[in-house]
Amino acid sequence: MILIICITFAVFGVILGFSAIYFRVEGDPIVDKIEAILPQTQCGQCSFPGCRPYAEAIAAGDADINQCPPGGQDGVEALADLLGVEAKPLNAEFGEEKPKSVAVIIEDLCIGCTKCIQACPVDAILGSAKMMHTVIAGECTGCELCVDPCPVDCIVMEPIPEDLNNWQWPEPEKKYA
Numbered sequence: 001m002i003l004i005i006c007i008t009f010a011v012f013g014v015i016l017g018f019s020a021i022y023f024r025v026e027g028d029p030i031v032d033k034i035e036a037i038l039p040q041t042q043c044g045q046c047s048f049p050g051c052r053p054y055a056e057a058i059a060a061g062d063a064d065i066n067q068c069p070p071g072g073q074d075g076v077e078a079l080a081d082l083l084g085v086e087a088k089p090l091n092a093e094f095g096e097e098k099p100k101s102v103a104v105i106i107e108d109l110c111i112g113c114t115k116c117i118q119a120c121p122v123d124a125i126l127g128s129a130k131m132m133h134t135v136i137a138g139e140c141t142g143c144e145l146c147v148d149p150c151p152v153d154c155i156v157m158e159p160i161p162e163d164l165n166n167w168q169w170p171e172p173e174k175k176y177a
Contacts, residue, residue, distance in 0.1 A: 031059045037078045039070040042121040043143030045095045050121065064088070069095035070142070074171075101142045101157040103135045109154035116146035116155060 035055035046067040048054040057063035058079065065079040066088045073090050080087035090097055103124070105116070112130040117123075124140040127133030147155050160166065 028056075028059060031055050033082055034058050034079065037071070037075060037082065038068060039075065039141070041070045041141040041143040043070060043141070043145060045069050047094065058083075064091065066091045067094045069097055070100075072097040099159045101144075101159050102137050102140045103142070103144070103146055104156050104158050105133050105135055106154045106156065107132050107134075109152050111152055111154075113151060115149040115151065119145045119149045121145060 031052075032055075035052055038051040038055060040051050042050040044050070046054045046063070046069075048057060048063070054063060054068065058065060065083065065085065066076045068075055069090065071079075073087075076090055077087045103116075105125075110127075110132045112127060112132060114127065114129050114133075116133060117125045117127060121143060122139055122141055124136045125133055125146060126136060142157065142160075144157055147157065
C-alpha cells in the first residue's frame with residue numbers, strides 16, 4: 001500500500017515538474033501587451049529611456065498612460081482600453097502629438113561628425129567619420145534624437161507621405177465628456 005502511494009506521488013511530481021517547465025510564463029504578460037501598443041520610437045519623451053521601461057512603469061503604477069507623444073491620443077485610448085481605466089488627454093508636459101516623420105540628412109551640409117550615429121537609439125543612420133551619413137528610412141522611428149546633436153543642422157524631419165502602404169481609414173470623431 002505504501003509503495004502505491006509513493007509511486008502515485010512520484011507520478012504527480014513528474015507531471016507538476018513538466019507542467020512548470022512547459023507552461024512557464026516569461027516576464028509579465030501585461031507589460032508585453034502595453035509595450036505592443038507603444039510606438040517603439042525609443043525617443044525618451046515620456047521621461048523613460050525607451051518603450052519597455054515606460055511599459056514596465058505603467059504596469060507597476062509608477063507612470064500614467066498619457067505620457068507618450070509619438071503614440072498620441074490613439075495610444076492613450078488603446079492603453080486605457082487594455083488596462084480598464086478612463087482615457088485622459090495627452091499630457092502636454094511631455095510634448096505634442098506630431099505626424100509620423102523620418103529623419104533626412106542634407107548631404108551637402110553633412111561633415112561626418114558621427115554625433116547623429118551615436119544619438120540614434122535604433123541604428124538607423126549609416127556613415128563613418130568625415131564621410132557623409134545617410135538615414136535608413138525603413139528603420140528610422142522619427143524620434144528626433146539625432147537632430148539636436150548635429151553641429152551643422154543638416155538633419156531635418158520630414159513627414160512620412162501617405163501612400164497605399166501606410167494609409168488607414170479615418171476614425172469617427174470621438175466626443176469627450
